Amino acid sequence: MDRMHFGQHSSSQFNEALESIRNRLMEMGGLVEKQVVDALEALLRADSGLAEKVLQTEDRVDQQEILIDEECARVLALRHPAASDLRLIIAVSKAVSDLERIGDESAKIAAMALQLAEEGESPRGYVEVRHIGNHVRNMLRDTLDAFARFDADKAVEVAAEDSEVDLEYRSAMRALVTFMMEDPRAISRVLNIIWSLRALERIGDHARNIGEQVIFLVKGTDVRHISVDEMEKEVKKT
Amino acid sequence: MKMVDPDVMVRRDDDRQSQRAASQGVKMSARDVKVFYGDNEAIKGIDLDIMENEVIAFIGPSGCGKSTFLRTLNRMNDTIENCRIEGKVTLDGEDIYDPSLDVVLLRAKVGMVFQKPNPFPKSIYDNIAYGPRLHGLAKRKYDLDEIVESSLRKAGLWEEVKDRLDRPGTGLSGGQQQRLCIARAIAVSPEVILMDEPCSALDPIATAKIEELIDELTESYTIAIVTHSMQQAARVSHRTAYFHLGELVEVNDTETVFTNPEHELTEAYITGRFG
Secondary structure, eight states, rough: TTTTOOTTSHHHHHHHHHHHHHHHHHHHHHHHHHHHHHOOOOOOOHOOOHHHHHHHHHHHHHHHHHHHHHHHHHHHHHHHHHHHHHHHHHHHHHHHHHHHHHHHHHHHHHHHHHHHHHHHOOOOTHHHHHHHHHHHHHHHHHHHHHHHTTTTHHHHHHHHHHHHHHHHHHHHHHHHHHHHHHHHHHHHHHHHHHHHHHHHHHHHHHHHHHHHHHHHHOOEEEEEEEOOOHHHHHHHHH | OOOOOOHOOOOOOOOHHHHHHHHHHEEEEEEEEEEEEETTTEEEEEEEEEEETOEEEEEEEETTSSHHHHHHHHTTGGGTTTEEEEEEEETTTTTTOOSSSHHHHHHHHHEOOOSOOOOOOSSSHHHHHHHHTTOOOOOOHHHHHHHHHHEEEHTOOHHHTOOTTSSSSGOOOOOHHHHHHHHHHHHHSSSSSEEEEEETSHHHHHHHHHHHHHHTTTTEEEEEEEEEEEHHHHOSSSEEEEETTEEEEEEEHHHHHSSSSHHHHHHHHHHTTTT
16 A cells, blocks of 8 residues: 555554544444445345334444544544545545445435335336345445555446446336336335435445545545546556 | 756646746755765755745754755855855855855845744844844934834734833743844845744744744745744645755645655655654
């Protein structure tokens, strides 16, 4: 990892604070990843028990967000971090917001799962949910990996995958809209599937955002709001 | 060894400071400057351009040569025995180590403020008037009064001392004394002001006043400041130069140095780790 050498700080307390922030972020990432997986399972298997569990865990995700933000604020106030330390704090505090939002989206999926479980199974749209769901799950795992290993190349891959997910989302929408026109009685059920797909697509966006923070952390360049190709060039450049 | 190429400095279009620096001329320039104390090479060939009206901060660990380099800019090292200087330093294109050059005049053009406030054991008025009298800048008492007032005003000290100009300068507080020294440096109409850790003996409020003052002075003067406080370098300077073991490792926009330094040694120093 170029120029990422955490753990050699001349102040051991500062070291510990940075280390603790990173660990907490990874912990939160793990929890959120589990939320996404559980919400998807609950939806696809019409498992209302699992959906309830996802909704209950959301509080813990929120608490972790607050905790990590407090630690970041403390380091900013007491240590005046600079260069890579500063970028770490900025990247973590932004990534934490994205993780929390991913938690929110998972809760939305879980709420849809509850409704769909009550209304009885509707196989329509499940193929798309499974497909996009798997994709988004991998993106989230990869982006957290990239953060843990300071791997900017992997973060670019996540962004590329996000573009694919967006395409898949659009074609799934077309298919489901066609289906609703053919069978208006299924509209309310299909809408629930659509909301879930929408939530998954948003999770993909948040995973990409986290990847962008990884690139900022490792390379020091801001790659938000540019295309994947430009992003790749920026990462190769520095 | 990196040279400050004005072209390199305009890397980001949105960077106000870079554009500002690049649009200005070079005020002082050092080329392959080496300083020896006896056999010991304290500075090992430094190339650096200081732009007009910029504040450039020199940072680095103790003994890295930043103060020594600062002192070569107005030949303060001349006063140190067995100190030898090689290379070329120019002010507006003129070699300041030219034997025919008047050193006293040079030090009026390139003033210096030291770590410890060192007012003369004279009145506040005489502290300021000393330089202008020496250089014959004021013909009449009236002119001298004006120089004293405007210098004290520029140094942000006038309101605090205008009623006691005849009292000794040493009776002021530390922060006021330091501003008095800055006013004294300003009084001889310098072009460049060198500051060697000007705030290290001051409390945070006095420090804030000096920093505010530096910001105002940059409209009329070029300032080079040595500081051990990285926050101070970050706050007051447009560009920051990092020195390490007598070499200039990196010079860049201050923002770049503190968010994304180019060199590993700079990163290690400003984040407080040496690995």
